[in-house]
Amino acid sequence: MEGFNLPEKMSRPELFDFEGISMVPYFTDNWENVQKFQARPDDILIATYPKAGTTWVSYILDLLYFGNMEPERQTSVPIYLRVPFLEMTIPELPTGVELADKLPTTPRLIKTHLPVQLVPKSFWEQNCRVVYVARNAKDNVVSYYHFERMNIIQPEPGDWNTYLQTFMSGKNVFGPWYDHVCGFWEKKQTYSNIHYMLFEDMVEDTGREVERLCSFLGLSTSAEERERITQGAHFDAMKQNKMTNYSTLPIMDLKISPFMRKGKVGDWKNHFTVAQNEQFDEHYKRRMKNTTLRLRTEI
Ligand code: A3P
Numbered sequence: 001m002e003g004f005n006l007p008e009k010m011s012r013p014e015l016f017d018f019e020g021i022s023m024v025p026y027f028t029d030n031w032e033n034v035q036k037f038q039a040r041p042d043d044i045l046i047a048t049y050p051k052a053g054t055t056w057v058s059y060i061l062d063l064l065y066f067g068n069m070e071p072e073r074q075t076s077v078p079i080y081l082r083v084p085f086l087e088m089t090i091p092e093l094p095t096g097v098e099l100a101d102k103l104p105t106t107p108r109l110i111k112t113h114l115p116v117q118l119v120p121k122s123f124w125e126q127n128c129r130v131v132y133v134a135r136n137a138k139d140n141v142v143s144y145y146h147f148e149r150m151n152i153i154q155p156e157p158g159d160w161n162t163y164l165q166t167f168m169s170g171k172n173v174f175g176p177w178y179d180h181v182c183g184f185w186e187k188k189q190t191y192s193n194i195h196y197m198l199f200e201d202m203v204e205d206t207g208r209e210v211e212r213l214c215s216f217l218g219l220s221t222s223a224e225e226r227e228r229i230t231q232g233a234h235f236d237a238m239k240q241n242k243m244t245n246y247s248t249l250p251i252m253d254l255k256i257s258p259f260m261r262k263g264k265v266g267d268w269k270n271h272f273t274v275a276q277n278e279q280f281d282e283h284y285k286r287r288m289k290n291t292t293l294r295l296r297t298e299i
Pocket of ligand 1: 048049050051052053054055056139142143144146233234235236238259260261262263264267
């Protein structure tokens with residue numbers, strides 16, 4: 001299977017309130033099956049707020065576990081089929097749950113953007129490993145803005161300033177960034193099988209982060225193996241790779257904005273005005289005053 005063909009008429013969805021979170025039907029229409037999803041103890045859940053580096057970490061995990069499988073897999077199975085997006089449901093396409101249920105590989109790598117309180121219970125009951133990735137809010141909102149511009153299953157973002165206000169209010173798909181990153185951070189206090197990664201650390205020293213990831217997963221890999229994986233998952237390599245750059249998924253118009261856009265820390269400086277930055281900082285301080293989580297907006 002090389003990718004998906006989409007139903008002919010797809011239109012941008014409207015946001016609605018779902019369990020207190022702004023959502024679109026593409027992530028809620030299969031809710032009953034998502035909630036009763038049966039996780040297995042060796043499943044690995046990759047949980048993120050959208051645009052935090054999900055695909056990067058997914059691909060690293062895929063290479064760690066399955067990088068030595070037949071070469072054909074590397075050139076013919078896109079990342080969204082190797083690592084199903086659990087809550088995704090697009091008419092006429094297999095749902096994320098169906099794809100996860102049919103995964104031929106062990107462990108199953110499963111992606112979700114659900115906030116911690118909506119993650120299907122069985123992942124916790126089975127004590128599954130959870131790899132969470134957070135990215136600083138300023139780069140995250142910039143990346144999300146460009147993603148919404150090019151992706152037809154997301155609502156229309158409006159102009160940059162409008163989108164920034166929406167993000168601060170938390171009325172965007174998958175709800176407030178603030179609660180998402182803090183929710184998993186708090187969960188880590190009581191559930192030890194979460195590895196909490198930061199996008200900025202990954203950019204700063206990918207090799208070090210791959211090593212930490214391996215140690216969490218209990219994988220013994222050689223330095224050469226880790227180096228090969230770090231290089232294979234480098235931004236430039238993933239941008240060229242049809243299996244990771246989303247060029248096979250027609251819901252995205254890569255001419256508007258590429259999926260592999262910049263991959264940097266600090267691109268927010270090219271978007272925020274001085275006034276927007278002051279307003280954002282003020283709001284951020286209030287919103288994040290009760291957490292010990294610290295994220296870097298530059299490295
Ligand atoms: P930008 O839009 O800032 O470029 P997700 O996979 O969660 O949707 O996140 C996508 C973001 O991660 C995009 O950010 C993308 O460029 C960045 N990204 C993906 N792979 C990367 C890599 N190998 N190195 C650095 N950034 C990467």
